[in-house]
């Protein structure tokens with residue numbers, strides 16, 4: 324038996340949806356959660372020329388998002404229009420879409436927000452002594468009323484999704500919503516140097532940056548001195564393209580991308596191309612699956628980029644992607660290589676202290692800020708939630724003065740490569756080299772360092788066009804599956820460029836004729852199997868840069884035999900000196916650190932002299 328059929332819909336009249344419903348539907352594109360409200364309102368405040376923006380949140384922003392600015396304010400006629408869809412003061416012709424400088428331009432945000440909340444505008448311009456207010460209850464506008472108001476605009480959004488329960492159910496616990504709001508606020512605060520931001524949650528201060536603080540000072544305030552001190556500047560200019568910003572050493576990478584920020588012409592965005600640029604910039608320095616910390620501002624001619632792809636403007640399309648990609652990666656890699664990648668010894672001491680049950684030092688910076696990652700940490704569904712977290716954190720010091728780095732800490736940062744070759748060196752367990760430095764000492768993993776050397780050497784040779792090959796007197800035969808032999812056969816030339824010279828020996832065997840000359844005691848079979856593995860995984864010819872890189876990593880790893888080698892003084896010196904000439908000698912190609920460094924300050928702490 325067939326299912327009973329639904330009644331046909333013919334005969335129903337086509338009707339335009341009522342405006343309120345249309346706006347509720349449109350709201351779905353722009354307003355997803357409290358954080359989207361925060362983003363739209365703060366953008367509007369910045370567009371209005373504000374130099375001071377205050378954001379108050381209640382219950383993770385679900386109960387209240389209020390943004391107060393000291394911008395231009397709105398005249399009576401403008402207030403009346405602000406909640407209308409497609410009402411905007413920022414764009415009037417289609418051509419304007421090509422050179423949008425302001426953050427908003429679609430005129431959708433306020434209409435959408437008003438459709439799904441109880442919203443209220445209170446505003447005054449400098450030309451008027453009286454201000455205006457207007458209420459929007461789920462899309463129903465009240466009259467524009469005369470109201471006393473300070474200069475600027477305050478927009479209040481209460482009870483988000485109160486009239487769309489299905490959407491409201493999609494919201495997470497208030498701690499999680501708060502974390503997202505905070506992420507948006509941090510991005511806005513870093514994007515808009517020149518604008519001061521204060522944010523509170525349920526009456527407690529969340530974030531505070533003064534208008535006068537530059538990018539570095541803002542990063543320090545938001546994320547602490549340890550990160551701020553380790554940042555390396557990036558700057559690149561090429562025609563209308565300009566990149567400035569700060570990149571952190573790989574050890575600051577995290578599982579989430581909360582400390583990874585791109586700003587395009589002043590607007591925070593998460594863009595696939597730019598994410599790839601960072602990944603490429605850190606290739607070989609990071610453990611898989613980690614996101615580097617970096618704060619990068621890109622300026623481009625507005626007509627080189629289409630920002631109108633997505634309503635929330637977070638994805639864009641670049642005109643000349645390939646060129647842009649190359650330029651950015653080059654600039655970033657150079658900066659990443661300049662960061663101090665060694666593991667600081669004091670980290671190890673700190674964890675030892677904790678194990679021993681000693682009271683850990685309060686870390687400098689903003690311990691009083693909830694970590695946006697708190698949503699994963701605060702487990703208990705208790706009402707306290709993030710508040711408990713905030714309560715536990717110390718209040719900001721008066722005036723928020725942060726401790727200056729001690730002279731020793733400064734000395735540590737100024738350690739230059741090229742020091743510490745005088746010796747003598749100490750080899751421990753045929754694995755580690757210990758050497759004195761002007762302000763401490765360093766423990767080097769000789770195997771990891773040698774891997775990095777081999778890898779960088781191969782890379783350099785490859786960039787010049789050809790890897791030097793050591794031919795074999797007696798070729799080594801490696802067994803493979805039939806389809807693998809076929810794969811090798813298709814890629815003989817590409818592999819040869821890498822210095823892996825093979826010939827087909829039978830249906831299930833290949834002969835290794837030569838391998839890169841710089842490999843010591845290479846494991847031929849291992850290298851061939853790795854190459855086949857990469858070809859299978861990526862399914863691409865090794866001409867693609869990525870595959871070459873991957874092969875280089877593995878090849879370098881298969882042949883570095885320095886673990887377990889007993890080294891004399893001159894061998895240790897030679898290894899350290901050669902490594903010091905590299906682009907970066909501080910991690911192995913798989914991003915394990917090659918060295919741990921102890922400063923005098925660390926030693927003093929360890930011996931309780933301080």
Ligand code: ADP
Pocket residue numbers: 363367368371392394395396397401405410411412413426427428429430431432433434476
């Ligand atoms: P858009 O920002 O895309 O123009 P919105 O819906 O966000 O659209 O805002 C509509 C209009 O309301 C803006 O174009 C602007 O004229 C006015 N407006 C909104 N917020 C403010 C504010 N904080 N200060 C001054 N004017 C504002």
Ligand code: MG
Pocket residue numbers: 363366367426427428430432433
């Ligand atoms: Mg807007």
